Amino acid sequence: MPRDHRPSKSIRVLLAEDQQMMRGALALLLGMEPDIEVVAQVASGDAIVDAALLRRPDVALLDIELPGISGLDAAARLRDEAPDCRVLILTTFGRPGYLRRAMEAGAAGFLVKDGPVEELAAAIRRVLTGETVIDPALAAAALSAGPNPLTARECEVLKASVDGATVADVAGRLHLSESTVRNYLSAAIGKTGTRNRAEAVREARQQGWL
Numbered sequence: 176m177p178r179d180h181r182p183s184k185s186i187r188v189l190l191a192e193d194q195q196m197m198r199g200a201l202a203l204l205l206g207m208e209p210d211i212e213v214v215a216q217v218a219s220g221d222a223i224v225d226a227a228l229l230r231r232p233d234v235a236l237l238d239i240e241l242p243g244i245s246g247l248d249a250a251a252r253l254r255d256e257a258p259d260c261r262v263l264i265l266t267t268f269g270r271p272g273y274l275r276r277a278m279e280a281g282a283a284g285f286l287v288k289d290g291p292v293e294e295l296a297a298a299i300r301r302v303l304t305g306e307t308v309i310d311p312a313l314a315a316a317a318l319s320a321g322p323n324p325l326t327a328r329e330c331e332v333l334k335a336s337v338d339g340a341t342v343a344d345v346a347g348r349l350h351l352s353e354s355t356v357r358n359y360l361s362a363a364i365g366k367t368g369t370r371n372r373a374e375a376v377r378e379a380r381q382q383g384w385l
Contacts, residue, residue, distance in 0.1 A: 185212040186299060189232035189260070191249070193218050193241050197288075201236070204292040211296060220244035227257045234299050239266045239273055247276050254281035261302045265295065272323055272383025274313055284308035323384045324366040332359040333376050334385055 188205060190213055192198035202213045215230040217223055221243030227235055235253055237246035244252075250262045263284040264277045277285050283302040286295065287310055298308040325333070335345045342360075346353045360372050367378040379385045 185210055186234060186303060187212055187214045187230070187232045188299065189213075189215040189217070189223070189227055189230060189235040191217045191220070191223050191235065191237045191241060191246060192265075193238065201292075201295075205296060205299075208296045211299060218242070220246060220249045223249040224252050224256055227253055227260050231257075232260055233303060234261045234263055236263050236265050236295075236299070239264060239277075247273070247280050247282075250277060250280040250282050263298060263302055263308070270381065270383030271313065272379075274309065274383070275323065276383065278307075285313065286310050287313065323382070325363055325379065325384055329359050329363040329366070330379070330385055332356055333363055333372070333379055336360070336372050337376050337385075 188211055190198060190202055190205075192201065195218070198216055198218065202216055205211050206213050214232055215226040217226050218241075220241040223235065223237065223244075223246075235250075235257075237249060239246040241249075246264060246266070250264065253260050253262055261284075262280075262282040263286065264273075264282050265286050265288055266273065267288050274285050284298050284307060286298055286308065290310075301308050323330075331349060332345060332351075335348050340348070342353050342356050345351075346356045349356070351359075360375070363379070364370070364372060364375045367375045369375045369378050376385070
């Protein structure tokens with residue numbers, strides 16, 4: 176459960192966003208709220224947990240696609256290493272699969288970046304009370320899309336294939352046999368309804384499964 180916060184105490188926020196202009200604008204706008212203080216700003220996923228442990232924010236506002244580890248992976252680490260910090264995902268990519276993964280990682284909210292800053296500030300306050308705040312349109316899309324059909328291993332193999340790696344390359348990276356990699360790729364292609372692994376990677380990314 177989140178810690179009790181009195182109205183007179185500022186809400187401490189960590190902001191993770193790789194685009195400097197966006198990060199600066201968000202920090203400025205949130206800092207204008209009378210009860211919110213941005214205590215840390217980071218540009219990569221790898222820096223999130225260390226910054227949270229050092230600055231002890233009440234809420235971590237995380238983008239998904241960051242250099243280093245993703246905001247979703249960082250959210251899972253924060254759940255384990257800084258459990259008092261509530262996580263709110265703020266992203267350009269409102270994909271149903273991302274929402275499901277964010278909730279599995281322990282995030283308390285998921286919003287897209289095109290909303291007004293007043294709505295974001297309200298969401299920050301709400302997650303501190305124990306609420307879960309999710310963009311309504313995205314929640315509806317996630318329900319209609321259904322769960323991710325890919326297994327964790329199939330996702331791992333697809334991720335290892337994104338840079339045009341050969342089957343042998345993927346097998347070496349993941350310490351699997353080439354026939355096993357081919358089987359995983361074949362299964363992923365079938366489940367995504369695509370014709371080849373490049374299309375499977377593209378579809379899985381579009382759905383937010385990777």
